Amino acid sequence: MIDDRALVSRIISGDKQAFRLLIKQNERLVAHMVSRLVDRNEDCEELCQDVFLKVYEKISEFNFQSKLSTWIATIAYRMGINHLRKKKIVLSDIPEEESFSAHFISDNDPQESMQDHELEAMTLKLIDQLPPHYKTILTLYHVDQMNYSEIGEATGMPEGTVKNYLFRARNLLKEKVKKYLGKEQLL
Amino acid sequence: MRDENEELQKLFERGDFSNEGIDAQAFQKVFDALKQEPTYELPVYFADRLVTLIESKEKAKEISLDRFWLGVGLFSFVIALIVALALTDFKLSFGAFRFFCRLPGTSPFLELLLLHY
Numbered sequence: 001m002i003d004d005r006a007l008v009s010r011i012i013s014g015d016k017q018a019f020r021l022l023i024k025q026n027e028r029l030v031a032h033m034v035s036r037l038v039d040r041n042e043d044c045e046e047l048c049q050d051v052f053l054k055v056y057e058k059i060s061e062f063n064f065q066s067k068l069s070t071w072i073a074t075i076a077y078r079m080g081i082n083h084l085r086k087k088k089i090v091l092s093d094i095p096e097e098e099s100f101s102a103h104f105i106s107d108n109d110p111q112e113s114m115q116d117h118e119l120e121a122m123t124l125k126l127i128d129q130l131p132p133h134y135k136t137i138l139t140l141y142h143v144d145q146m147n148y149s150e151i152g153e154a155t156g157m158p159e160g161t162v163k164n165y166l167f168r169a170r171n172l173l174k175e176k177v178k179k180y181l182g183k184e185q186l187l
Numbered sequence: 188m189r190d191e192n193e194e195l196q197k198l199f200e201r202g203d204f205s206n207e208g209i210d211a212q213a214f215q216k217v218f219d220a221l222k223q224e225p226t227y228e229l230p231v232y233f234a235d236r237l238v239t240l241i242e243s244k245e246k247a248k249e250i251s252l253d254r255f256w257l258g259v260g261l262f263s264f265v266i267a268l269i270v271a272l273a274l275t276d277f278k279l280s281f282g283a284f285r286f287f288c289r290l291p292g293t294s295p296f297l298e299l300l301l302l303h304y
Binding site for chain 2: 016017019020023024027031032034035036041044045048049052053056119120123124127138139142143167170171173174175177178181
């Protein structure tokens, strides 16, 4: 596998096949991030395209202070957030602990509202209901195997905030799943 | 309770956990779900299409740059011509061709030539 420095220098010298390789290596990561921030598939594809066009335009400014994938993730995150702002979608700040649950996920009885779904599907649905910041951080950590520092770099958040978001989001999901499991065990 | 949950999460992150207790079971379900990739995927031709788009954009940019330099060249030529005319005090003259005007029959000949075309 070609290393970041060689790949970047080939792209700067105008090698389109090298850029094609860069897209192939990072399209999964960008698609994950964008799809966590944007709902419509058409918007996702358009935004992914814009992200890679920006990467191509700015590649000569990449200074190898981080991994190339982290730098690309930073661009994807910023463009995703800008897209949400343009669409006037409210981005949550870190909410207070008490209001956290009520703010994002309604406290309906899971047994009633999702009785036809499997527990896994219900959990996935709960993840999908989380605010964009939380979903993105969870995906980067659990699916794309990024560490706290890389996620912090990509999202512009301090490492402590990243950890806090992760713990709180997983805790909230656990409480919801626990309610369902409790009911299941009673039956 | 908060510390307990944090500890449990840390155990799950390390893969060092037991399935005892409802909290642990719930976390197990959550961690399993979180590992699943989002369903959205880019089309297989995405990279090819993007490279083609970049190539066509660069070509269009190159053409417009060529046109710009052609315009600059023509403009510079006109300016240089004007400056040269001004500096050399140039006056338009037909010079030796004025001789034809004095020849008899030149006018009808020129008229015939014009009619021919």
